[in-house]
Amino acid sequence: MAERMQICNLSENNFEQCTKCSICTTVCPVAAVTTDYPGPKQAGPDGERYRMKDPAYFDKTLKLCLNCKRCEVACPSGVHIADIIQQARMRATEGHRASLRDTLLANTDLLGTVANLVAPVANATLGLSPTKLVMDSVMAIDKHRTFPAYSRQKFTTWFKRHAAQGQDAYAHHVSYFHGCYVNYNFPKLGQDLVKLMNAMGYCVHLLDKEQCCGVALIANGLYKQARRQGRTNIDSIRKSVTRDNRVVLTTSSSCTFNMRDEYPVMLDIDNADVKDSITLATRFIYRLVDEGKVKLIFKQDYKRRMAYHTACHMQRMGWQLYSILLMRMIPGLDLVELEQECCGISGTYGFKKENYERSQAIGSALFKSIEEARVEAVATDCETCKWQIEMSTGLPVENPISVLADALDVEATMKANGVVVSF
């Protein structure tokens, strides 16, 4: 009787399966650099027992958590430690007004829309030291940080003008969730994806409506807005999947992780029916190649030495292998796999003045190993890791999709896949 009744403990986030082994704390990048943060075990399952007794036991140091999820990857008992911490933060701060700085940092798409209109001015101004000093002192955005440059033309504008018409020419169809970074800062990544997919005979379509995935909104406590945008996105994704029978590809590991894994936990958005159809492009392409459905032919004269950095959310999904194996198919690419370490930026976290030093301390081991790898460039699936590594090592950082697109022999690939353009 008793055994049957107690066959497993099922409470939320597997909270009570924690055996206090403390492995999570040993892999926590924050606990490694500061004693101010009690570590994931304390902040998560231990603290939760007290918060269940009285929410007043919420510990303000929980805001030091990067939400990198490395604790969850390490946990041998399947406890969703970071989810416990994030949900505790949400309960403690929901309804509070976010600061102007946090609101600005979180609204990547609003900032992007405005900045695109005045890109040359914005880029120049944001890079000026007086502006940086004002942002540092007034807004508490650290002066060492440079905002990613804004593009003069949004990805969506480019797509509508130059690519959309061609996207009926091939046999297969996918949708693309480009995200804010591709749209406002770096349309080239989106263009690279279109180039790559088209070469394999896949048409690329935009979603009916796409909004910022909200990862920065969640991190900065703007849950309501994140929920609204999340619902819009999942509605659009659902249409793509069920109406158009199109898988939704992405090129940002954080957007992907957020929409797949954080939406249900943090925003209470049910995505169970479409979760499997949201996937990073590298995973999608690798599977196609692996199943023999497509072939990739690379340039003979391509020669490069790069390092691959596994972004934290990439590691949480366990998808780094897709990007790595795919890049390993490029004959001329000498790829160094770096130790899986956090770069310290964690989205908007490292932009905040109070976190700057900690952020750099967390990333220092990674920066050192990049230096020692003696490479020309670094590849990673996350845009904020890119900014952090570029700023901290001086090396260029690219998304694996761009690396593939760069190395791809387009004509040969089209030929190998029997792609005939007929427009």
Added chain:
Amino acid sequence: MVTSDIYKKEYDVIVVGGGATGAGTARDCALRGLSVLLVERNDYSTGATGRNHGLMHSGARYAVTDGESASECISENMILRRIARHCVEETDGLFITLPEDDLQYQQTFIEACQRAGIRADRIDPAEARRIEPAVNPDLIGAVRVPDASIDPFRLTVANLLDARLHGAETLNYHEVEGVMINQGRVEGLKLLNKHNGEHVEVRGRVVVNAAGIWGQRIAQMAGVGISMFPARGALLIFGHRVNNMVINRCRKPANADILVPDDTVCVIGTTSDRIPIETVDDMRVTREEVDVLLKEGVKIAPSLATTRIIRAYAGVRPLVASDDDPSGRSISRGIVCLDHAKRDGLEGFITITGGKMMTYRLMGEIATNAVCAKLGNTAPCVTASQPLPGSEGDGADERDAATRRYSFGQRAAIGRHGSLAARIEKDNDIDNALVCECEGVTVGEIKYAVRQLHVHNLVNLRRRTRVGMGTCQGKLCSCRAASLLGELNHDVKGAQEDLAAFLDERWKGMRPVAWGDTLREAQLTASIYEGLCGLDQAVSLEGKEDMQ
């Protein structure tokens, strides 16, 4: 005062028993200006005081069957909220009617509560589900009463602290071996000092027997007879709270019908079985008891079926035969105070028993009144109005400090020690470092406990601070705490033995519920301490006196 001086002195009163009743009696006597010695054979609160629900009854549970107990409870309930604020959590309680229960009983219950002066508000089942989401959603009726949660360890310690502040002496690990009687008058006690095996004597004009179920033995040593009826109750502790209000079944008291939120955990209980007096020291919980507790517990809160159980424990209620029934079959549920001069012709000997942890203060008052009558002391009892150490002031300062400045461990300490938490060292990183991560016990708190709260070993420390009471049951904290104790007591070998004994004691409580995650937890603990550290090789517990 050094222990050897205590042996030489003559006290006005010697109290036997370091549970809530003994501590409360010692405090009351001390506050009335008597010179007091309290003796306890183990640690404080090792008997029924530390082995119950931690429920501060409103009295509602007894309203229908025992109106007198119910009135006592509600009156003491209101007093404890004032004088023992830091030991009490004002949770309120629900009496729920399930589809299998008779809804008619609810009316009887409410009327009985009203007669006893207990506020009892009938509420809508939907409202009950809203204010206590853990409650069985199938309930068909609910009544809200002023039940609360209370920490009996803290309560006992606070009484002892106050007794000492007013001049009382206390000796734990001193077991009564004999009662010294001269010409029909009790003159003192023969004791065994369990720390060093020495046989000693202490002298007093009056001896108060407040030894709970063990009071029958003490009385026997004095040559007087009391018939006690040990009623054993087993309980289960869950790893965290599922409920934030006390939940009772609205029916005649039965097995496993109360779920109490206690600090970070919740406790379901109890069973009730009459046991022979010879077996009162056997506290093992049986498989059948666990089954009954679970089966009934899930009816109160269904989530208990999937919540990890961290321990099982049992205690013995000291029920007494009514003196007016020579057959000894009629049991008194209320407080029993026996003046053995009147009853048995033995001067200087008083037994205070029966009652509940909940009514410890009233029992102390009654016993002290009897003592004072003998000694001609006319000082009034002030224990109902004078706050216990830790509960001084209105608590606003502590709350303020807790929410603004302090770390998790410091806040947890304020929850445990109230205003006394100010005495805990917290000026450097080491004092603020956590020893027990589950319960947030810092190095500073342990130092405070060792210096101020009579801590000889890890089990003592656990009762004073909650070290080792959390989910991991001592896995992470016990070696740290043992190391600290070893350092503070300058005894490394002793600390090793203490560590082994503590882990053994933790395992005893886990064993009856050792399945699933609790078993994994225990397995990991064993791997660390035995497999990795070789503790079983370094220390043998065989033949060691149990000092728990």
